[in-house]
Amino acid sequence: MSAAAGARGLSLGRIVLYAILGLFAIFYMLPLFVMIVTSFKSLDEIRLGDMLGLPQQPTADAWFAAWQTSCIGLTCEGLKGYFWNSIKMVVPAVFISTILGSLNGYVLTKWRFPGHRWVFALMLFGCFIPFQSVLVPMALILGKLGIAGTTAGLVLVHVVYGLGFTTLFFRNYYEAFPNELIRAAQIDGASFFQIFRRIMLPSSGPIIVVTVIFQFTNIWNDFLFGASFASGDSAPMTVALNNLVNTSTGVREYNVYMAAAIIAALPTLLVYIISGRYFVRGLMAGAVKG
Template sequence: MTAKSLLRGLLYAVLLLAALFFLAPLYVMLVTAFKDAEEIRSGNLLSLPSALNFDAWRAAWGSACTGTDCRGLQPFFMNSVVMVFPAVLISTLWGAVNGYVLSLWKFKGSDVLFGFMLFGVFMPFQVVLLPMSQVLGWLGISSSIGGLIFVHCLAGLAGTTLFFRNYYAAVPKELVNAARIDGAGFWRIFFRIIVPLSTPIVMVTLIWQFTNIWNDFLFGVAFSGADSKPVTVGLNNMVNTSSSVKSYNVDMAAALIAGLPTMLIYVLAGQYFVKGLTAGAVKG
């Protein structure tokens, strides 16, 4: 065996161990979610269930209690669905327009403005909780799904602008100039020329924003009301609801339900995310 083959085998072994390490919690969650309470108490943490039992999944979805509300995760899940799609689409479109302006329609002070916008990428969101709550109150959308959509659009704007601005910086300006000579305006150039070239970075931004918004807990717990809590807040309340017997199988099933959309996104569209990042890696 050559030294090169030995190193390759060692690398594969290390990668396999790392994969097993990171997948172990998911395995424990899955096998626990399919067990009943008696099997959890008497069995081993890593043992497979004797039979597939979906009672915990049904309870997690429709009957488990979060405080005094015993409707499971279903209402919280639907709140997240109603919130995430408009928030993702609006923040992505808004970031695309900003990136288009800051890269291809530069004006005096545009680079300074972009520099200030970058502060939003690195700023901890905890510092905006109080002023944002005041703004939501002034607008009359506090404790509502509309308020959460507004917050997530603003919070994601810096990141989406950064993605699109760096991507559009490599678009030949001759395309825009030629279109302007032919009489095309700002929006026609954007929709007819720029948008068709944007598929890779659009996929990156959609996946990025969907993951951030769906998994968000801070804004959900700070700005939601009794009827607008997202699934992450519902999951936290369910797990922390005290009862005489702790239902670990229900908690695990609820956690898997809450994380299922983001897992599906990366399984089905993960390759587009990587390709989009690669396409924009040397731009800007």
């Protein structure tokens, strides 16, 4: 039908349609555009106004400053340390929560026990709770465990509160996986873990990608847990960015702030650009089940 429309040429309705879509595209792109151009301007140029104008004398100074020399809290070593904090937090947290989620989904679909539906419902509700309602006990427990204010503590937090989602993803995926395959494998003599490793996992590629992306995005972008449980040098990227922008004193270096914001957004944006399809699928699976 689109080919036919093309052959007919653009009707008035079509022109309006594209105009509206174009306007919204501008609405969605504008903040990103402004961030990018601002990050390449000098402070002097920013003071001249014209936020939308391209930089007259493009400079990457703000980027270097954001990465290496900007002051966050009392230290002035830029974001780089916090970037690595986030990496050190995200990688194990995503890995562990995905593995556990896949095992949970496997048990909840293929090795059912009476009450499995209740167990799943309780796990699912855990996804939706406002984390404010667990914040204080978590802080106390992390203190007791001696991992308050550390990356290890954040990994634990993200694994626990990501489990509901990862279990949900794998459960819904394995639900459609034929039970007869499991029966055949049982007759073939495969054990619980052999069935998982040899038959379930090799067919789980898409859902693993979806889960990893979803968890990566969520954990990287988290602020509340980072702000609550990670202090000073172990803070993740989002907390550092907020500290840089909102608690620093002296001259407000908007170009550095914008560069810092882009740096903070880059990993998840890259994931989105590379694998948008899976990204959307994860979002949908988290919202609309099945």
